[in-house]
Each structure stands twice: as structure tokens, then as C-alpha cells.
Amino acid sequence: MGTAERRDAPEAGAAERPARIPDQVGPERGTPARTPGGERAGRQRAAYRPLWVEEPSRRRRMADPVRTAAVRAVLIIAVTLIQAMVAFLCTLAGSWAAFPMVISSVASTVVATWAVVDVWVTRQVWNQRYGVVSEPSSTARQLRRERRVARRRERTARRDQERIARRAGTKRLSHP
Structure with missing residues (x-):
């Protein structure tokens, strides 16, 4: 369209x-x-026409835990970049704050890396718990299909047994 x-x-x-x-x-x-x-x-x-027309997004919205982790990671990364810039400028200026800023930047880089890994792990966990795999080759779909076929077989076998039992009762000479 x-x-x-x-x-x-x-x-x-x-x-x-x-x-x-x-x-x-x-x-x-x-x-x-x-x-x-x-x-x-x-x-x-x-002039009364709207400035824009909102259209539905093509991608689904991120899950709440994943979005929370992503926002946290972006904030931590932003602070890390600011710290690194301040450490660099302090080093160029020869300030006494250069050494503590470099140490804190290194620590902050480790924390930022951890935050990014946290986003990735949270996303994987959420997809594993709540995500639905809709590929035809999916293992979960195949297992459901096999269970469904087994239930159908059980139902038809049960019906056949009941039918045989009913027929056997009608051919008796005397009824109890």
C-alpha cells in the first residue's frame, strides 16, 4: 500500500x-x-490538516523486562561515555582528577558491558518463557502434533472398544 x-x-x-x-x-x-x-x-x-498521521509500527513492541534492561543499559553506556570523555580531557589538561577518572571509566566500562549482556540474556529468557516459535520445523510444534495424533488414536481405540462391547451384549440369549 x-x-x-x-x-x-x-x-x-x-x-x-x-x-x-x-x-x-x-x-x-x-x-x-x-x-x-x-x-x-x-x-x-x-492549515487544519494534521502534521502527521500515526501508522501502526511494523515491529512488535519489546517486552517490559527487556525494555527496562535496554533503558538501563543505554543510561549506563551514556554515563560511561561521559566519564571516558572527562577522563580524557583531564589527562590532556594534566589535572589531578585524571587518574581517578580513568579508574572509574574502566570500572564503568565493565558495568556497561554487563548491562548489555543483561539485555541480551533478558531477551533470550523472555523469548524462551513466553515466545512462540511459529516455524514449521519447530520442536515444540512437532511435539504438540505428535501428542495430538496420539490422543486421537486413543479416542478412536476407546470408541472401537465400546462399540465392540455394545455389540457383544446384544447377541446374548438372556439379559441379566
Whole structure:
């Protein structure tokens, strides 16, 4: 679907947006059509159009624990970069704070690496616990299919046994 089709397609939030008047905009994008009130009236009407139209994202939203870990990692990395820059500038200036800043930058780099690994591990754990693998070659899907087939076999075998038992009871000479 192209941009023009998306803009004209009805959406859930269509009631919130003002209706588009066809004679507002000419054939070229953004040029006002000639109106009886002149060009100025066309521009005033066109000013009520929304600045942007929100479209649904193509990717799914990250899980809450993963997003939390990612935000934490970004903040730690930002602080680490600032510390490294301050340590570098202190070293160039020959300041007494250069040595403590270098040591803290090294420690902060270790913590930042740990934070990035934490994001990766949290994502893997979340996918393993809650993620659904929808590939046809998935082991989980294959196991479910095998269990389903086994249950069907059990049901049909049970029905056959019941049917045989009912037939055997009808051919008796006397009933109890």
C-alpha cells in the first residue's frame, strides 16, 4: 500500500482527524487549489490538516523486562561515555582528577558491558518463557502434533472398544 492509499484509507483514529475537503489541495502536493476567497483562504483551510498521521509500527513492541534492561543499559553506556570523555580531557589538561577518572571509566566500562549482556540474556529468557516459535520445523510444534495424533488414536481405540462391547451384549440369549 502506497503513501497515498494509506493517507486516504479509513483508520481507527479517523474520527479524531478533521475531514479532508477535496477542493483544498490541488493536483500537486501541498499546493492550495484556487478558491473564491483567493489563495489566502485556501491556505487557512489547509492549515487544519494534521502534521502527521500515526501508522501502526511494523515491529512488535519489546517486552517490559527487556525494555527496562535496554533503558538501563543505554543510561549506563551514556554515563560511561561521559566519564571516558572527562577522563580524557583531564589527562590532556594534566589535572589531578585524571587518574581517578580513568579508574572509574574502566570500572564503568565493565558495568556497561554487563548491562548489555543483561539485555541480551533478558531477551533470550523472555523469548524462551513466553515466545512462540511459529516455524514449521519447530520442536515444540512437532511435539504438540505428535501428542495430538496420539490422543486421537486413543479416542478412536476407546470408541472401537465400546462399540465392540455394545455389540457383544446384544447377541446374548438372556439379559441379566
